[in-house]
Amino acid sequence: MALRIINPGLMTTIQDLGRYGYAHLGVTPAGAADALALRVANLLLGNEENAAALEMTLLGATVEFQRAAIVVLTGAQVDCRLGSAKAPMWRAFPVLPGAVLKCGAITGGARAYLAVQGGFELKPVMGSVATLRSAHLGGVEGRALKAGDQLAVRHVDSSGVRGISRQAIAYLEPRRELRVTPGPQASWVGAEGLQTLQRGSYVVSGDSDRRGIRFQGEALTLPPKSQLITEGISLGAMQVPPDGQPIILFVDQQTTGGYPKVANVIAADLRHVAQLRPRDEVHFRVVSVEEAIGLLREQEEWIGKAFQIV
């Protein structure tokens, strides 16, 4: 064993990039909510992009390292201390055997990632170690981490650590304007409904989690007696239940559902959904699918250029 959880914080789970290829069996991918932050963490360590890390939510975890390791923190700003020193973010740093890394409040976003060089040694379930709590799959016994849990770290010989420039990090700043494309039932609320959505601000409600982010704002009006037969749900779909308050379905969502989906957050902005905190205020802006794919391409070009060997 190489890492022991002393205090799990508010909600800490093991996540990789998700469990794909099983939606037709009702298994949703799960995986890191802020997939870009996880990929960056792994690239900084010289790991495979898909290696698992700890996803910490709102309040970080305290962990003890039983072996020397190289670790990195990414995602939202998290106040972490290594002994008496403040731990850096977006930069790999070594820890000695016996070191305790104490992570406190997460600010400016909701989720931070703690990754180790080599990655955690965990048995994949259906091809992934991502934790899906609702189905008790992946991670450690399919649950959130608790005090006393021990995680093995895969041993690596080569260092492979890379750096990221300050300018490149600026790209990762959280956005409070989420871009969406019209969803399969956009016509149910019509152009007027999409205007309503873009006009005011929507506030993140407290009962949001990895399954979905609930919002409070100007209600969207659905046609009376509108009924949809159950269909597949895509990641980031904006579902509108009868009360008209939108819900963005997220990484732990169900694979199918019966509520209309009037919009869908663009792939490049899903990481900003991951960083929303209760009471955050957001705006929505409708863009075309072509524009959305362009923004996704931009993100991949950024990740291809952001790192230097150190």
Next chain:
Amino acid sequence: MSEGIRVIDASDSSMLVVFGDEISRDLNRRVIRLFHDLLTNDSPKSAGGRIRNLHPAYASLLIDYDPLLLPATELRARIQELIGQSDIASSDGARQAIEIPVCYGGEQGPDLPDVAQHTGFSPEEVIARHSSIEYTVYFIGFSPGFPYMGGLPESLATPRLKTPRTSVPAGSVGIGGSQTGLYPMQWSGGWRLIGRTPMRMFDPEAKPPSRLQPGDLVKFTPITRESFDAMVAGG
């Protein structure tokens, strides 16, 4: 392109193929055919794949893909091609129904009396009717391995519970409105429970992890409490 089929961008990374707007065996058969074609030939398996996930449902198929690896125009063309082919070669073949042993009533099916009362049948008649039908797994959704099945006779339809149970044991067989199905994992749910199968329906270590697949035919076979216990004990 086949008539009446709509291909919609559900998002920048997913396409929804809508075959119709009603629940019918015929529409679902077409969904399953396209699903199988894509599953077999374009096998989605990982986050890095061109097609990452397939979500068949009653009358539609959602395809989750990576638009940077698989341009939308190419996927659209592929869908049209497959729909065209499967409309020509539409043999389903003679498929065998999967038999699922069920211990009806008692502790395993606490709501059997309610279903009997609501439908006006005796509990024995409910069991006889429920186990005489060959059901179709339209799709799997809601939770891992949960089958949405078609074929329940209207005469057995019973409204869901007003207050869903917070925990339904794995293997429970229930009726919810005009649908029947079974809970592969312990979950919360509002269906009326009429029995339970000792068979393990979802096992993440098994290949495939779900005993039932979209498009499968299913038949329930009544078993005694003794066989139920013996099968549970025998794993």
